[in-house]
Amino acid sequence: xxxxxxxxxxPAPSLVRARRSSLTRSxxxxxxxxxxxxxxILTLIAGWPLARTIWFSFTDASLNSLDxxxxxxxxxxxxxxxxxxxxxxxxxxxxxxVWNTVWFTAISVSIETVLGIVVALILNAAFPGRGLMxxxxxxxxxxxxxxxxxxxxxxxxxxxxxxxxxxxxxxLIAAPITWTANPDTALWTVVMVDVWKTTPFMALLILAxxxxxxxxxxxxxxxxxxxxxRVFFRVTLPLIKPALLVAVIFRALDSxxxxxxxxxxxxxxxxxxxxxxxxxxxxxxxxxxxxxSAASTLIFLxxxxxxxxxxxxxxxxxxxxxx
Amino acid sequence: xxRSLASLGFAAGLLVxxxxxxxxxxxxxxxxxxxxxxxxxxxxAWAQRTGxxxxxxxxxxxxxxxxxxxxxxxxxxxxxxxxxxxxVVSTGTLAQHLLDLSSKAQGSxxxxxPAMAETSxxxxxxxxxxxxxxxxxxxxxxxxxxxxxxxVPQTWADLTETARLIQEGERKEGRGDFWGYxxxxxxxxxxxxxxxxxxxxxxGGTIVDDKGEVTIENPKAAEALKLAxxxxxxxxxxxxxxxxxxxxxxxxxxxNAVFMRNWPYAWALAQGADSxxxxxxxxxxxxxGGPDGHHAGTLGGQLLAVSKYSKNADAATDLVMYLTGEDExxxxxxxxxxxxxxxxxxxxxxxxxxxPFIGDLVDVFTNAVARPATxxxxxxxxxxxxxxxxxxxxxxxxxxxxxxxxxxxxxxxxIKRNGWE
Numbered sequence: 001x002x003x004x005x006x007x008x009x010x011p012a013p014s015l016v017r018a019r020r021s022s023l024t025r026s027x028x029x030x031x032x033x034x035x036x037x038x039x040x041i042l043t044l045i046a047g048w049p050l051a052r053t054i055w056f057s058f059t060d061a062s063l064n065s066l067d068x069x070x071x072x073x074x075x076x077x078x079x080x081x082x083x084x085x086x087x088x089x090x091x092x093x094x095x096x097x098v099w100n101t102v103w104f105t106a107i108s109v110s111i112e113t114v115l116g117i118v119v120a121l122i123l124n125a126a127f128p129g130r131g132l133m134x135x136x137x138x139x140x141x142x143x144x145x146x147x148x149x150x151x152x153x154x155x156x157x158x159x160x161x162x163x164x165x166x167x168x169x170x171x172l173i174a175a176p177i178t179w180t181a182n183p184d185t186a187l188w189t190v191v192m193v194d195v196w197k198t199t200p201f202m203a204l205l206i207l208a209x210x211x212x213x214x215x216x217x218x219x220x221x222x223x224x225x226x227x228x229x230r231v232f233f234r235v236t237l238p239l240i241k242p243a244l245l246v247a248v249i250f251r252a253l254d255s256x257x258x259x260x261x262x263x264x265x266x267x268x269x270x271x272x273x274x275x276x277x278x279x280x281x282x283x284x285x286x287x288x289x290x291x292x293s294a295a296s297t298l299i300f301l302x303x304x305x306x307x308x309x310x311x312x313x314x315x316x317x318x319x320x321x322x323x
Numbered sequence: 324x325x326r327s328l329a330s331l332g333f334a335a336g337l338l339v340x341x342x343x344x345x346x347x348x349x350x351x352x353x354x355x356x357x358x359x360x361x362x363x364x365x366x367x368a369w370a371q372r373t374g375x376x377x378x379x380x381x382x383x384x385x386x387x388x389x390x391x392x393x394x395x396x397x398x399x400x401x402x403x404x405x406x407x408x409x410x411v412v413s414t415g416t417l418a419q420h421l422l423d424l425s426s427k428a429q430g431s432x433x434x435x436x437p438a439m440a441e442t443s444x445x446x447x448x449x450x451x452x453x454x455x456x457x458x459x460x461x462x463x464x465x466x467x468x469x470x471x472x473x474x475v476p477q478t479w480a481d482l483t484e485t486a487r488l489i490q491e492g493e494r495k496e497g498r499g500d501f502w503g504y505x506x507x508x509x510x511x512x513x514x515x516x517x518x519x520x521x522x523x524x525x526x527g528g529t530i531v532d533d534k535g536e537v538t539i540e541n542p543k544a545a546e547a548l549k550l551a552x553x554x555x556x557x558x559x560x561x562x563x564x565x566x567x568x569x570x571x572x573x574x575x576x577x578x579n580a581v582f583m584r585n586w587p588y589a590w591a592l593a594q595g596a597d598s599x600x601x602x603x604x605x606x607x608x609x610x611x612g613g614p615d616g617h618h619a620g621t622l623g624g625q626l627l628a629v630s631k632y633s634k635n636a637d638a639a640t641d642l643v644m645y646l647t648g649e650d651e652x653x654x655x656x657x658x659x660x661x662x663x664x665x666x667x668x669x670x671x672x673x674x675x676x677x678x679p680f681i682g683d684l685v686d687v688f689t690n691a692v693a694r695p696a697t698x699x700x701x702x703x704x705x706x707x708x709x710x711x712x713x714x715x716x717x718x719x720x721x722x723x724x725x726x727x728x729x730x731x732x733x734x735x736x737x738i739k740r741n742g743w744e
Binding site: 062063064065066081086157158159160176178180181182183266267268269270271281284285286287 | 563712737
């Protein structure tokens with residue numbers, strides 16, 4: 001169901017055919033031999049389900065009878081019935097869920113990146129209890145999403161929730177806020193919980209990058225008397241940029257597939273449904289394996305497209321070693 | 324150990340005496356609260372009597388998740404589970420995988436509540452037998468009605484007025500978090516049951532009628548939804564838009580609301596030893612839409628069905644007939660306060676002694692409104708999803724009632740396109 005990204009480019013032999021010596025040929029053979037298990041496993045666990053999902057998206061299969069279906073071409077995507085256009089591409093609910101997902105990804109990944117850098121910079125500084133802090137900060141990331149989402153659900157409860165209670169006591173709000181029920185705040189609430197959960201992941205990746213930076217540059221900057229803020233923007237940020245982009249792409253990939261958090265916090269509500277929630281609803285609740293597969297296929301294409309754009313904009317290649 | 328040996332001996336004795344083949348069956352019964360224990364006792368009694376063995380398979384607590392699991396099992400033609408406990412709205416979806424029980428159950432089906440029997444029938448076939456019944460009820464705080472000298476509301480207008488009055492009074496006494504009426508408003512099946520009650524009580528129909536015509540776009544339905552939308556933020560906390568049964572019970576049982584809509588299960592809990600409102604609660608049918616409306620609680624409940632892929636269909640059918648029979652339903656009513664589906668049990672004195680309120684429920688069950696699950700068949704989930712999403716839009720003031728119903732009508736007709744099947 002989730003759009004698996006299988007395309008890790010296999011480094012093809014780039015030598016010119018005419019100049020292949022027998023040594024080169026045997027090395028290429030050995031390379032293929034070593035890659036073969038990976039290729040086989042990828043085909044089995046990523047390629048086959050993906051191909052099957054794409055195939056199902058061209059059929060009218062139903063969850064009730066998976067073996068009995070007809071090929072219907074692009075009808076799940078777009079079809080004309082008696083002058084009326086139907087299909088996934090004309091479905092406002094689908095486009096709404098696409099918009100929700102993209103909005104959610106853009107906002108949450110941006111906040112997580114900024115907070116992640118801040119946290120990483122703090123953890124990178126030398127202070128007593130640093131080791132302990134590094135472990136503690138990972139706790140939100142370690143709790144299974146379903147558990148933390150349930151936990152937040154009760155904390156955000158409008159009548160009994162501890163969050164409303166705190167805000168009321170501090171006098172910041174006059175009446176309890178209905179965080180997950182009000183369509184205006186629901187998606188922001190999801191973003192907030194996601195930020196709480198995945199900032200540690202960002203911080204960890206950025207911290208790893210920070211620790212690889214050479215100390216002599218900072219020494220030189222200090223000798224020259226450069227302001228620390230300037231050092232950060234001129235030295236630190238450019239140096240960690242490749243690692244940062246990889247972290248952003250990882251997070252974006254993850255949050256474009258977001259399902260559990262939204263499903264537990266707000267169920268199937270249309271106001272907050274993500275693409276994965278939509279696809280699951282079609283597949284499982286409505287038994288429309290064909291339509292659900294079409295949605296899954298589109299999720300795959302959308303994610304692939306967005307990642308290509310990000311890579312092009314950031315001018316980094318995943319193949320380059322970011323570390 | 325010695326007990327199981329004894330029962331083994333007993334079973335073996337039976338086996339020899341009857342010469343029957345002992346088989347092993349699997350049944351899925353849900354495990355909410357006491358349900359597992361009560362189910363196991365009933366199943367064991369049958370196993371002893373017939374010499375067969377029965378395994379209980381645990382399934383998810385949520386009805387929606389359970390249905391999804393059953394669908395996957397049945398779609399694969401797996402015979403792992405012989406007897407399924409299914410929700411009243413799932414028969415239409417699962418019917419093609421269920422055995423026709425007409426030959427065995429035809430004689431006794433007339434003893435059951437007609438509405439429950441109706442949900443067991445799909446296209447002239449009897450694919451399940453009713454096991455226990457559920458319906459939406461109005462819970463009220465007797466002590467507060469006494470304090471403000473108000474009767475139990477008979478119409479929604481009464482309820483709105485009484486709730487407003489008591490809420491104002493209690494808030495003046497410094498209870499800032501006190502509310503008038505709580506119910507289930509999250510965008511899920513529970514909202515569909517709540518909203519169907521409002522619409523049906525105004526004589527606004529049941530979304531799709533018996534013949535499969537979409538009837539939801541009518542002024543009475545719009546009136547009902549307008550009324551409910553008016554509650555949100557006044558007598559009902561806005562948070563209700565994300566409440567399920569347990570969240571609303573939380574508010575009511577903490578003593579923070581005068582009225583609540585819920586299923587019968589909340590009764591035992593509200594009257595439990597640790598409840599702050601023990602002895603102060605009453606139940607009544609949900610109010611009428613108006614003077615010419617009627618009391619309408621949505622019908623819920625569970626049925627037992629036999630899988631078409633069962634290798635021991637005869638034994639499985641026998642188990643279903645035993646569990647849904649009069650004796651077992653009586654035992655379940657006395658020991659677990661499960662509401663029987665056999666009408667005559669509502670005047671049974673043992674049950675009345677154990678659960679005094681059960682007798683009052685027979686009218687509620689007889690007049691209960693069934694969701695249009697059988698007529699829409701496989702499409703029921705889509706119909707109910709469109710319905711509760713439209714209602715949710717109205718409740719959260721994102722759409723006007725009439726406009727939302729107009730769109731809902733169009734969407735439902737689009738789902739229907741070439742008939743419901």
